[in-house]
Amino acid sequence: MALAVGLSLAPIPEALRPIPSLAKGPVAPQLIALVTTSSAASKRKAVGVAPDGESNAPEVPELPEEEEDTPELVQANPSDAGTPEPPPIVAESDSLGLAKLGPAMRDAALRMESLREKMGAQHVDIEPGCRRMGASGCEESGLAPFFDALDGLHDGIRTQPVRVEHLGDSLIASDHITDMVRLRLQERHGSGGKGFLYIDRPTRSGRGVRAGTASEGWEFTRLIDRAPPKDRLPFTGVAFAAGNAGSQDVRFGIDDARTAEIFFLAQPGGGSVQVLADGKLLQKVQTRWTPAEVAFAPVKLPAGAKTLTLKTRGKVELHGVSLENGNPGVVYDTIGLPGAYAGVFLRAHRPYFRSQMRHRKPSLVVLMFGGNEAFRLSRDWTKPEEIKQEAESLVKLVRESVPDSACLVMSPIDAAIRTMGGDLVPRRSSREVADIFRQVATEGGCAYWDALSAMGGEGSAIRWLAAGMLNQDLIHPRAKGSDLLGHLFDLAIQRAWASSHTQHGAIEPTGIQNADKALTATFTRLHSLEKGENSRLGVLQMGASHTASHYFTDALRTPLTKRFGDAGRGFIAAGKASDRLKPAGVSRELTGEWTMEDALSAATPGQAWGLSGVRAVGAPGASLSIRFCDGCTAATTPPARLSLYWLDGPGVGQMEVKVDGSALPPEPPPPEPFTSPTVRIRSFPVTGPSHEVAVLNQGGGPITVLGAALDLEQPGVAYDAVGLPGATAATVAGMDAQALAAQLSSRKPQLLVFWFGTNESGQPDLDAEKLRTGYGELIARLKKDSGGAECLVIGTTDRLQQRADGGWEEAPGLQQVVTTLPEVARAQGCAYWSARAAMGGARGMVRWQREGLGHADGTHLTPGGYEKLAGMFLSDLLAAYETFKAQPPALAAEGR
Structure with a gap:
């Protein structure tokens, strides 16, 4: 021990000191640590001579x-x-x-990048x-x-x-x-x-x-x-x-x-x-x-x-x-x-x-x-x-x-x-x-x-x-x-x-692309909400089954409204009872003879549909109800607006409307009778988030209900999810444009989120140029109908189909969709986020299936998978938002 101390204090290279740091600190604690370590090491016997x-x-x-x-x-x-x-x-x-890194690990990797730059370390291939x-x-x-x-x-x-x-x-x-x-x-x-x-x-x-x-x-x-x-x-x-x-x-x-x-x-x-x-x-x-x-x-x-x-x-x-x-x-x-x-x-x-x-x-x-x-x-x-x-x-x-x-x-x-x-x-x-x-x-x-x-x-x-x-x-x-x-x-x-x-094919980019230019007004509204100002952000997401399931959007809505305020549950399409809506406190009920129709099964294009591409047609005596915040106890009761969407036109039945069980006076007839099905929207002032709207067909013909919406008149975010399983961008483009415009004008979204491409990727004869042109025209039209809303395109998830030998191969149109959608977003001035890249890129679905996140069909996700994907999207969206907030005030103010 004396020899070790002497050598450690001697003027020799640090690497040769038996106790390297002895000259830089108190001697006694280091000697105690040395003795303790030696004693602990002696409990195990090493055979042979010193290494x-x-x-x-x-x-x-x-x-x-x-x-x-x-x-x-x-x-x-x-x-x-x-x-x-x-x-x-x-x-x-x-x-x-x-x-291919998940949000938490990618964020940690980005912090490592900051450390790398600070230390002068290099990326070496x-x-x-x-x-x-x-x-x-x-x-x-x-x-x-x-x-x-x-x-x-x-x-x-x-x-x-x-x-x-x-x-x-x-x-x-x-x-x-x-x-x-x-x-x-x-x-x-x-x-x-x-x-x-x-x-x-x-x-x-x-x-x-x-x-x-x-x-x-x-x-x-x-x-x-x-x-x-x-x-x-x-x-x-x-x-x-x-x-x-x-x-x-x-x-x-x-x-x-x-x-x-x-x-x-x-x-x-x-x-x-x-x-x-x-x-x-x-x-x-x-x-x-x-x-x-x-x-x-x-x-x-x-x-x-x-x-x-x-x-x-x-x-x-x-x-x-x-x-x-x-x-x-x-x-x-x-x-x-x-x-x-x-x-x-x-x-x-x-x-x-x-x-x-x-x-x-x-x-x-x-x-x-x-x-x-x-x-x-x-x-x-x-x-x-x-x-x-x-x-x-x-x-x-x-x-x-x-x-x-x-x-x-x-x-x-x-x-x-x-x-x-x-x-x-x-x-x-x-x-x-x-x-x-x-x-x-x-x-x-x-x-x-x-x-x-x-x-x-x-x-x-x-x-x-x-x-x-x-x-x-x-x-x-x-x-x-x-x-x-x-x-x-x-x-x-x-x-x-x-x-x-x-x-x-090429690895798709991760993160929100073009967010700094395409989402300026959206981020400005979020910033106003975060500062406690009187503002509102309406988001409307259109898509296919990924959107229609509500798993993805519900996982987004909860953290967004918790951080920036709740402006109401928003639009709910008319339809049958669905367990997928229960976690959000929404319930639907159909009584009597109803027929559910959708734009995919329509015999002729150009018909009027709800925002989600569906409509509920009820025979005389049939009733429908949609409940918001069903069974919940509201902490506050702000003023709110409950809206009903339906089709009026020749031969429609007489419809009775009730709000929270109380019948409302009949809607006054239009100045001129409608000669074709026309979207009608009736709004009722209410208080708080818990309400029910019900309709009853009193006879005289069928009634057609499109949906209902509840909006709280307070600062916050409202996130509408309107999706039709099996739909493509062309499905929405074939719907009656005037009916869509009327509903979008009523919803007043400041951000449109489009999530198509998964069903297009399953088409063996997909025409990429037709997809590029048609999808682009649809986005441009709906942005205009919404009063100049910003837009964000979500790219397709990974989609695979099973071969005869049990292995998986890419859906036939997947590579064309993966290449085309970023081009569509860029041409329309939209932000772009690749769901497939978030899943890990090529063959990501196989890994998600292994982890219980991907469905056995190779196309859809499990509820847990949708929640994970939503978490990735939200992480990237908020990262882009934080970057926006870090801009000089003059630049950030450009979107206001």
């Missing part, structure tokens, strides 16, 4: 959990104090690689490398097998998980960097489960997220030990033995896992392992075998189980456990050892390495070394030729073990050293090792990612240290720094994948 990391100190373990800053993976708010700035809108080209050369050049890139596997997930034809094996040093030993990449990949492509977990933390420090909770008597041997037995260690780098210290156990949280696989050594005299789920015995695994070889024991986990426990008896050696949920998705294994370099993993027993690697069937193997090579090179403990030879040998071993897998080599990141004078300077050998690794990757047929340049190049470690993103050892990033590196690596993977799978 390289202890004798040569190329790297040290990461700080304990309690000393790390909290990583920001998907938190809604950054950890910095103060009010967070709103995230910027994603660029239309999505050049960053943010496609992956160099794809070449797996196979041909007469015409490279015929297969280094990442082709990985990208093909991801495409298989999105095509719905892959039934196995896409596994990634990430081998490396202390930068990933505690699952930093890789945790960010894992979360992002599983967000985009689905999760296959936790993947491989160690029995215990082999480094005795850092986070335990990739290991079980083990008893204290496990003995373990590691590849980082200076002289590990070469005939027994696996590719996972650690063997956990339970023979000499008696029976041992380890417990894992199951989460969503449905299968477990135990990695162990079958050996002469081997004992047994009891496998328990929530304390109940599932099976017993015998490990006795001659000759010794690595083995695997699959275990099916019971539904609802919480914990998996392994209990040993006799001589047992375990290597780890893999937990997977049985779904096609991404499984990302982290195999990291502090102090490791490429040569360390060459110490593994080759047959064991090959057997376990092949058993995992990875689609991608990532090799993340270089930091310890650079350290060793800076101390003249190795030579560039030796570094290259070891890296080449490891790449060759991986390629021979899993020849059908992609491989990717990463460079070391930047590090710094402290001079004798106390100055910080970049570690001189990091770039040299990075260049060696690039050459190894190129010659070995692997992709390459320059993490050093992504971090900001040589000298960036010094900036990161000053910003609190690097540990005092000048080598290891703290949690937020690791998150940033994971963020940059993930986006590099996404960009590479997006550029590789052109067979699905």
